[in-house]
Amino acid sequence: MRNRMLLWRRNSLKKRLILYFMVIIVIMSALNVYPYYTISVLMSRMSSTFELNVELNQLNNTLEQLNHAYENYLETKHSKNLDDYYRYSHDLGVQANAIQIDDSSMDNVLVMKDIRNMISNYLNETDAAVSARRARMVEAYIFHYEESVKIRQYIVEYIQKLNNTMFFQNTDRYNSIRKSIQLVQTLNIGVISSMFVLTIVLILWFTYRITKPIFELSKAADEITHGNFNVPKVLVTSNDEIGIMAEAFNRMTASIREYINEINEKVGLERRLQEKEMENLTIKANLREAELHALQAQINPHFLFNTLNAGAQLAMMEGADRACSFMENAAELFRYNMRNLDKPVTIGDEIRNVENYMHLLNERFADKIEFMMDREESILNLKIPCMILQPIVENAFIHGISDMEDQGRISLSARESDGYAVISIKDNGKGMSTEKAREIMSGIKVEETETGNQHGGHTNGIGLNNVQSRLKIFYSTEAILKIYSELGQGTEVVLHIPMEAGTQF
Helix, strand or coil: CHHHHHHHHHCHHHHHHHHHHHHHHHHHHHHHHHHHHHHHHHHHHHHCCCHHHHHHHHHHHHHHHHHHHHHHHHHHCCHHHHHHHHHHHHHHHHHHHHCCCCCCCHHHHHHHHHHHHHHHHHHHHHHHHHHHHHCCCHHHHHHHHHHHHHHHHHHHHHHHHHHHHHHHHHHHHHHHHHHHHHHHHHHHHHHHHHHHHHHHHHHHHHHHHHHHHHHHHHHHHHHHHCCCCCCCCCCCCCCCHHHHHHHHHHHHHHHHHHHHHHHHCHHHHHHHHHHHHHHHHHHHHHHHHHHHHHHHHHHHHHHHHHHHHHHHHHHHHHCCHHHHHHHHHHHHHHHHHCCCCCCCEEHHHHHHHHHHHHHHHHHHCCCCEEEEEEECHHHCCCEECCCCHHHHHHHHHHHHHCCCCCCEEEEEEEEEECCEEEEEEEECCCCCCHHHHHHHHHCCCCCHHHCCCCCCCCCCCCCHHHHHHHHHHHHCCCCCEEEEECCCCCEEEEEEEEHHHHCCC
């Protein structure tokens, strides 16, 4: 069974042939079903044409039977006649309510409504007459009997009127249906003729689809037998046996061409391999040299950090507390700078790094700078990228207050506000224009601190453009860093750190 299933799946040409014949059989079956269906629909419409006349005649017959049982009871007061009266009364009401008139003729609808109302009144009068007869109330019995006779005559007249109207209308409808049947017969002949032509076209198309790939394959095989191995690929889109054979044929011709080209290009390939080996050796040498430089660059800061620590211990032993504090802060600053920039730190670590940096500046420039700080403990453990605050403070010193004759002032504020840790670094320096601030925010122009120290101060080579880029990547948002500045009014850089993002790292 499994082998048969695999054979069926693989033998798709057989499936296509079966599918083509099944399509033709379905089309021919549809040609027979469609006329039968249309004629059945028209016959159903024709049979429903005179149903209303039959219902009206039944209603009239029930009315006559009711009147006969009604009058016999009034004459004889026999219980069987009374039972027949009640049974026919119920049947008359049910039949009257069951008759439905098409809304296309409002006159017929109104007439049928009048008939129902009169039947209701007629049954009320007959019931009253029967009750009076049973109670031997002669005057009431005669009065209700005469009223019932008048109403019955009106009912009979209205039924006959409606029956005649519906008969003429149904006759017109019958003629219309008969014409429709003739039209359907004509259309069926046209459909059968069209489907016959379509079947012929489908047979020709299916035959062409099957034989065309075989013709292309035989033509290409004939070219190869004459020594032409550069024949184009035989394109067969089908996934049957012919497609598999064409794909194998294309692989065979490609293998022959590759074998011939391989012999002709063997010498050139060997030369290119030798050149590639030389390039690989050169790349490996460059990588070793780069690794050596990187190792040397790492050794120098470590050596300087260890040297500063040794100097601080020596100054402490000799009682030079100020020199000891200076070297300890410098060593701490170097140690912090040796961190990997891709690893996050806390806001508290960043603020301590700024304090170390400001201590060095004040020692170097003889307390020319006033540094003020205000921080809240609740945000000190939030994570931020490394080396964010110190480059901003360094920018404030170099570009803001380094050239001032009066005392410069830098303030750092770190507070929590509306789900954000808001960090503000503000100076009273010379400020900058709106265009300059826009350049820094857009990252179009690289700041001077990124190319070197042109003001004689310490620089770490990290500018605001670098800080802003790392903040955007770290928090995946644009609205982190903002600059507020005017010429002569100082500069304020504000960071808005999301509290939720700061606790996820």
